[in-house]
Amino acid sequence: MxxxxxxxxxxxxxxxxxxxxxxxxxxxxxxxxxxxxxxxxxxxxxxxxxxxxxxxxxxxxxxxxxxxxxxxxxxxxxxxxxxxxxxxxxxxxxxxxxKSWLELNPSYKDLKFNLIFQYIRDFLFGKNIKIDQDKLHEIVYKAFYHKKDIDYEGLTKDLTDLKIKQEIVNEIIHNIKEGDIGKDIDTFGFFxxxxxxxxxxxxxxxxxxxxxxxxxxxxxxxxxxxxxxxxxxxxxxxxxxxxxxxxxxxLGIDGRKMSKSYNNTIALSEPRETLEKKVLSMKTDPQRLKKTDPGRPEICNVFSYHKYFTDLQEVDKIQAKCRNAEIGCVECKRILFENVDKFLSPIREKRKEYEENxxxxxxxxxxxxxxxxxxxxxxxxxxxxxxxxxxx
Ligand code: SF4
The missing domain is CATH 3.40.50.620 (HUPs)
Structure with a gap:
């Protein structure tokens, strides 16, 4: 084929x-x-x-x-x-x-939505405003899809309800309308x-x-x-x-979709040092505060990584030990770190060879x-x- x-x-x-x-x-x-x-x-x-x-x-x-x-x-x-x-x-x-085939293309709409959402999110996070991202996603999604296109009035109200200061909301809306985001998605090439x-x-x-x-x-x-x-x-x-x-x-190291825009990725060229920091910073079962608390591997992102990088028998052992509070999260992450490193090591070596040639x-x-x-x-x-x- x-x-x-x-x-x-x-x-x-x-x-x-x-x-x-x-x-x-x-x-x-x-x-x-x-x-x-x-x-x-x-x-x-x-x-x-x-x-x-x-x-x-x-x-x-x-x-x-x-x-x-x-x-x-x-x-x-x-x-x-x-x-x-x-x-x-x-x-x-x-x-x-x-033209209608392109207008109806859901990917075009999705991409447009993602750009608008990212723009609003980055704008807010750039101002260090703590915000519930899922809620924000829901609000922008509602404004974008349910009302055909962005309903600026509705969006202003929803964002204000989220306790974001009115002048910031105004600035965001102003920028979506006239700023870079509009130009980026309103080109012939994008359409x-x-x-x-x-x-x-x-x-x-x-x-x-x-x-x-x-x-x-x-x-x-x-x-x-x-x-x-x-x-x-x-x-x-x-x-x-x-x-x-x-x-x-x-998923990304923070439990959301792995994406560069969330800054939660592990690169294929990730150096061992930053890999260690990233793996050790991963979120685990939030109810497990002490090693003596039994864990829930099924909701733990670290455990889902083990399924990709750790051999099957060891995965089973980790699962049982976690449930019986026989392994600490730091120890569990260290095992994962070594296994991800083992996976990335030959890729990194080859990359070095190609970069030098x-x-x-x-x-x-x-x-x-x-x-x-x-x-x-x-x-x-x-x-x-x-x-x-x-x-x-
Ligand atoms: S022991 Fe491992 S699988 Fe269990 S909660 Fe901690 S990090 Fe997750």
Missing amino acids: RIVSGMRPTGKLHLGHYFGVIKNWLKLQDSNECFFFVADWHALTNKYKETSDLKQNIYDLVIDWLSCGINPEKSTIFVQSGVKEHSELALLFGMITP GYPILMAADILIYNADAVPVGEDQLPHIEITREIARRFNNLYSPIFKEPQALLTESSKL IGYVEKIIITGTQKAKEAAKENMKNVRNAMGLINF
Whole structure:
């Protein structure tokens, strides 16, 4: 099967990426023809102002993949912007895609919601205001979804009810309306990113795309665009299947979803020293105040990590000892720390080798991009012919 999958270059990868994406890629590359790409154009759809780290992030992403075992002999590793045919196909798809398909795309709405929520949250936390984040999420969610779009009046009232000072609320609302957040999400690039995504996939005539449940709408719109093109011109595109992959259940060190914006991640390149600090700071069963209190591993984030990094027999022992108050949380975290360190150690070592030999990484990117280009070129010829264009 031909598989296409990409990741945005937004900084070094963390354990959530490993268990949510990379682990699956490692399995897929053994028995499929895989195209894995750095989606650098997609990184610009909402971060077009923050480009100073982009080049470094592209290299970091490829280095992370290689360090985890993504093998350039088995998989084609390339950078999206190196294959200009993606943009040509996206432009042509833009001609045939009704605007309503994009407006209805739930991922577009979700992403817009997340940006607004993050903006409001960061604004509040930047001012050191202690606030119930779940409550805030609920308020912004209500304002965003239940009232079609942000209802500024309702949001002002709800935030004031949360005992946030009126002038701060006013400032937030003012900034959402006229500040950077509005510009970031109201661009043509952001609105049209599903078209670019469809081009990324269809240009290689992929059979399947590994996705999490939340990305299913992207595949659906890709299939719709393929169908529309095939009906209008000539049946040259395959309708790719979604390879549903389970999203990572590994939470951040604070028990929330692992995300850079929550500052709760463990990077794949995490040094041993900071890893130790992070693991020792993890929250445990809140009712367990002393070692003599029996614990509840089923609600403890440290225990859920053990299931990923500790061997099965030891996990069972820890579980029993925790329930019988025979192990302290510090001891339990120390075991976890050593096991996570053992897991990350070979990845870190490989990363160091690649960092010291950046020329080799560049060569992998150039070779992969060239290979992807050859495949894309072939398909673009068919597209131009089908649409009555000249093949220059
Ligand atoms: S002993 Fe381990 S599993 Fe039990 S509450 Fe403490 S950290 Fe969690």
